[in-house]
Amino acid sequence: MSIKVEVKWGVHRPEEKFFTMPLVPGMMAKGLFISDLPRVLIVGESENFTFTAAFAALRRSINNIVTTTLEDLEPDWSEAVTAAIRWAKKNKRRGGSLNDTTSFSISEVRARYDNAFETPPAVGPTFISEVDARELHENPLASIRDHCGNIFFQCPYRVDANGDTAKLIVDFMSSAALVQNEGDKLYIGITTEGRYAHAYNLRELIQDTAPEENYEFEGADNTSIQKILDFGYKHTSRTGDIHFTILSHHVTLIFTKQASDSDSTTTSDSDSTTTSDSDSTTTSDSDSTTSTTSTTSTATVDDLIKKVESMTTNDGQPSATRNESN
Ligand SMILES: C[S@@+](CC[C@H](N)C(=O)[O-])C[C@H]1O[C@@H](n2cnc3c(N)ncnc32)[C@H](O)[C@@H]1O
Numbered sequence: 001m002s003i004k005v006e007v008k009w010g011v012h013r014p015e016e017k018f019f020t021m022p023l024v025p026g027m028m029a030k031g032l033f034i035s036d037l038p039r040v041l042i043v044g045e046s047e048n049f050t051f052t053a054a055f056a057a058l059r060r061s062i063n064n065i066v067t068t069t070l071e072d073l074e075p076d077w078s079e080a081v082t083a084a085i086r087w088a089k090k091n092k093r094r095g096g097s098l099n100d101t102t103s104f105s106i107s108e109v110r111a112r113y114d115n116a117f118e119t120p121p122a123v124g125p126t127f128i129s130e131v132d133a134r135e136l137h138e139n140p141l142a143s144i145r146d147h148c149g150n151i152f153f154q155c156p157y158r159v160d161a162n163g164d165t166a167k168l169i170v171d172f173m174s175s176a177a178l179v180q181n182e183g184d185k186l187y188i189g190i191t192t193e194g195r196y197a198h199a200y201n202l203r204e205l206i207q208d209t210a211p212e213e214n215y216e217f218e219g220a221d222n223t224s225i226q227k228i229l230d231f232g233y234k235h236t237s238r239t240g241d242i243h244f245t246i247l248s249h250h251v252t253l254i255f256t257k258q259a260s261d262s263d264s265t266t267t268s269d270s271d272s273t274t275t276s277d278s279d280s281t282t283t284s285d286s287d288s289t290t291s292t293t294s295t296t297s298t299a300t301v302d303d304l305i306k307k308v309e310s311m312t313t314n315d316g317q318p319s320a321t322r323n324e325s326n
Pocket of ligand 1: 043044045070132134158168
């Protein structure tokens with residue numbers, strides 16, 4: 001299973017225009033939405049906090065989540081939960097094509113919000129403002145360091161005098177590499193719609209930066225974001241609303257930190273349970289700019305795809321699975 005993403009805009013040579021990645025459907029959910037609540041650091045959250053709210057509600061708990069913004073913001077969890085439940089309904093009405101077989105009813109969504117948050121939801125996950133994802137290694141806060149076992153950047157985006165989105169992601173990965181240990185995970189949620197996906201420089205990120213920074217690319221999870229959307233995540237953008245694009249053109253890139261001489265001494269709680277899972281079936285993506293395919297452009301990526309295929313069972317589910325808390 002693989003996904004072909006348009007990574008060069010305005011280029012017609014297929015070998016440059018498209019990049020093929022292995023698919024790892026459900027891998028993010030199996031790593032994070034499990035009952036032992038692995039610690040996670042969310043960077044780059046925006047003012048509506050619906051990503052974090054949905055994340056907590058899915059896990060039925062605000063525990064073990066540290067969420068951060070680059071800007072000087074302060075979450076109002078009551079507003080965030082209200083907005084998320086409103087967006088849960090809208091996302092459900094609009095639908096998507098992210099191939100997740102799980103469908104949460106609105107009453108289940110509400111019940112999980114009630115489990116996770118107080119009524120009214122005055123308290124939320126630990127929040128820290130003004131955290132630069134490119135400078136995690138310089139951040140002295142213990143609560144940040146303690147949650148680096150899983151670091152999540154949902155829809156990184158930056159275009160200004162200080163750099164672009166591709167550079168932001170490279171700098172983020174370089175910084176994360178200094179605070180993560182062997183086995184820790186880096187999650188980067190991106191849209192696969194070609195008009196935006198070319199901004200990530202995915203080929204260079206996966207083929208050059210990741211190995212340089214000692215990360216193994218596991219693949220692209222094309223289903224787990226659906227669960228977060230079911231719980232009312234509403235993407236925020238300063239340059240036009242692409243929320244409904246994300247409903248059907250999205251993957252979560254997953255990288256695992258490899259051992260290195262300079263491993264930090266930070267403790268992390270990479271989860272250890274391995275049980276069964278039931279809802280991560282994946283089918284193909286039918287978009288014009290993004291499609292599943294078995295072709296690939298380099299031997300390295302070909303090897304990765306083969307590796308992922310060898311890890312999957314006949315019904316398309318990774319064989320190493322964990323219990324989801326749903
Ligand atoms: C397209 S918005 C996505 C916001 C939110 N994650 C979401 O999915 O709705 C891009 C986000 O990247 C954040 N960002 C840009 N540069 C950053 C940096 N150096 N460190 C942390 N966040 C950054 C912005 O503050 C903004 O919230």
